[in-house]
Amino acid sequence: MPKENKKVDLDAMRHSCSHVLAQAVLQMFPEAKLGIGPTIEDGFYYDFELPRTLIPEDLPILEKKMKQIIKQDQKFLKKEVSPKEAIKFLKKADQKYKIELVKEFAKSGEKITFYENVMPQDNKPMFVDLCEGPHLDRTGQIGAFKLLKIAGAYWRGDEKNPMLQRIYGTCFHTKEELDKYLKKIEEAKKRDHRKLGKELDLFSFHEDGPGFPFFHPKGMILINQLLEYWHKEHKEAGYGLVSTPIILRESLWHQSGHYDNYKEHMYFTHIDDEGYAIKPMNCPGGMLIYKERTRSYRHLPLRWAELGLVHRHEKSGVLHGLFRVRSFTQDDAHIFCTEEQIKDELKGVLRLFEKMYAKFGFEYMIELSTRPEKSIGSDEMWDLSEKTMHEVLKEEKLDYEINEGDGAFYGPKFDFHIADCLGRTWQCGTLQLDFSMPERFELEYIGEDGNPHRPVMLHRVVYGSIERFMGILIEHYGGAFPAWIAPVQAIILPVSDKFNDYAKKAAEKLYEKGIRYEIDDSSETLGKKIRNAELLKIPFMLVVGEKEQKGNTVAVRDYATKKQKVMKVDEFIKMASL
RNA sequence: GCCACCUUAGCUCAGGGGUAGAGCACUCCCAUGGUAAGGGAGGGGUCUCGGGUUCAAAUCCCGAAGGUGGCUCCA
Numbered sequence: 001m002p003k004e005n006k007k008v009d010l011d012a013m014r015h016s017c018s019h020v021l022a023q024a025v026l027q028m029f030p031e032a033k034l035g036i037g038p039t040i041e042d043g044f045y046y047d048f049e050l051p052r053t054l055i056p057e058d059l060p061i062l063e064k065k066m067k068q069i070i071k072q073d074q075k076f077l078k079k080e081v082s083p084k085e086a087i088k089f090l091k092k093a094d095q096k097y098k099i100e101l102v103k104e105f106a107k108s109g110e111k112i113t114f115y116e117n118v119m120p121q122d123n124k125p126m127f128v129d130l131c132e133g134p135h136l137d138r139t140g141q142i143g144a145f146k147l148l149k150i151a152g153a154y155w156r157g158d159e160k161n162p163m164l165q166r167i168y169g170t171c172f173h174t175k176e177e178l179d180k181y182l183k184k185i186e187e188a189k190k191r192d193h194r195k196l197g198k199e200l201d202l203f204s205f206h207e208d209g210p211g212f213p214f215f216h217p218k219g220m221i222l223i224n225q226l227l228e229y230w231h232k233e234h235k236e237a238g239y240g241l242v243s244t245p246i247i248l249r250e251s252l253w254h255q256s257g258h259y260d261n262y263k264e265h266m267y268f269t270h271i272d273d274e275g276y277a278i279k280p281m282n283c284p285g286g287m288l289i290y291k292e293r294t295r296s297y298r299h300l301p302l303r304w305a306e307l308g309l310v311h312r313h314e315k316s317g318v319l320h321g322l323f324r325v326r327s328f329t330q331d332d333a334h335i336f337c338t339e340e341q342i343k344d345e346l347k348g349v350l351r352l353f354e355k356m357y358a359k360f361g362f363e364y365m366i367e368l369s370t371r372p373e374k375s376i377g378s379d380e381m382w383d384l385s386e387k388t389m390h391e392v393l394k395e396e397k398l399d400y401e402i403n404e405g406d407g408a409f410y411g412p413k414f415d416f417h418i419a420d421c422l423g424r425t426w427q428c429g430t431l432q433l434d435f436s437m438p439e440r441f442e443l444e445y446i447g448e449d450g451n452p453h454r455p456v457m458l459h460r461v462v463y464g465s466i467e468r469f470m471g472i473l474i475e476h477y478g479g480a481f482p483a484w485i486a487p488v489q490a491i492i493l494p495v496s497d498k499f500n501d502y503a504k505k506a507a508e509k510l511y512e513k514g515i516r517y518e519i520d521d522s523s524e525t526l527g528k529k530i531r532n533a534e535l536l537k538i539p540f541m542l543v544v545g546e547k548e549q550k551g552n553t554v555a556v557r558d559y560a561t562k563k564q565k566v567m568k569v570d571e572f573i574k575m576a577s578l
Numbered sequence: 579g580c581c582a583c584c585u586u587a588g589c590u591c592a593g594g595g596g597u598a599g600a601g602c603a604c605u606c607c608c609a610u611g612g613u614a615a616g617g618g619a620g621g622g623g624u625c626u627c628g629g630g631u632u633c634a635a636a637u638c639c640c641g642a643a644g645g646u647g648g649c650u651c652c653a
Contacts, residue, residue, distance in 0.1 A: 157650065
């Protein structure tokens, strides 16, 4: 059977598998109301309204029923029906959500199709679902499947609608492929940055500040290494640094438009009976600096970078380790330039992104988001800026995807999705063209013609949020950081405390070179010390005992290879290029 | 915010209507060691918080907070 399965389309198989799940659920709960059951990236799901809440123990029961249905090798039959017939049938079946869908399809003039499962021997009907397909010919063609988890989901994804119960599952051609996928999930769990953050003593969260991260000394080393590199690259790319206040008058946020568009995510406070807001974004501050003096075309472009700590009142349910927090540092920058300079500035930012992502071994994908329905600015402005953005990507020979209508209301943007070593993608950088903010703040520069002109503004972040980027790095490297960012780069392990003094002597050179080292002078066995250093994923272990003391050497054990080599401390420093 | 589940020692977790358990970590002692856990002793908990039921609640019920998996939203 696996051979035959290779021929069938994976999406069709997963979709068919979701129908089999629905049939199994109806066997278990005849009164279940069906929602929708589409294919998703790694599998499928199906939403149900059920008489009771599901428990994890229900999944094996459903899987068993599904296996029976697959074994029966039911045929999938497609049939087109009129809206009237469809509604009549669904009313009889008491499927209110499906009726809602049919009514909508009828309105938009879409065809209405059902897929029916029948027994292969006598065409006995087993299950019917409103569905566009495509499906397999028979349930027997379904390969290896597994139900993964139960979750709540709003009907049609709208929080005003009732919450249905969603069952997630996945399905592959072969058992081997399924196992490989399940292993990948396991591997991802092992790399969970919340778990590693605790184990490696990098950061913590506390009940007294949900969503507000606390960084420990080792976590701060990591962050400072990232920032040191960031500073170096920005200096080279011609950025100046600015810093703007965290709390600013509420009126400023009215002017910027954030109050109207974003107030439910903002924190507010009062100073001397006047309303103030904690910044959710950095731009208005930059605007004020720009307006500090009369700007000339001769001064443009102005590239101002700011490591801005912003606070956003995220809903409690969305908080997720460092990936989604309520206070975070954006590695922001605002570039003020003339319209003619847009292209060069965009290219400059693209090159900076390329360089910085490569440093961490990240592949990335660029997405161009175009004009949304709700937008400001003229058609010409949008056409021109979108055209410019297309051109820039082509001239830089970069591949990209288009996300129609997903731009910011003030301008189109590039989003950068980086892929980690497990192939998971994360949105980090964005680069946005903004014609609105300069308008709202009446920014000007004096042109060559002696007249005032409106500058264009670019917003961009590379890391996105330092906190999130750190979380991504933890998972990307699985906590085994490259030596240049590792909190502890080398640990010296004396074989016994007789060699503690020699260890200190060896450490002097590391200290001189600014290497981040530790000495484990605890009275543990060497085996234990090595184990502890392994668990902390320290890049290099320097074992010192009698032999090393005599030869004035260290025995270097490399975390990555687990191999050891005896050498002088100087040689180690050179080899590790620390 | 919504749905479901979870919350017992610093950490990972077992237990369970009748005075709280393990391993690791921590402290002390012995051992002075050669590439992933040497041995022993000891300290440590209002069982997240607030109500209720009960002779008795860590355990059952209700509520809150925090967390987890999703949904909606997003850097």
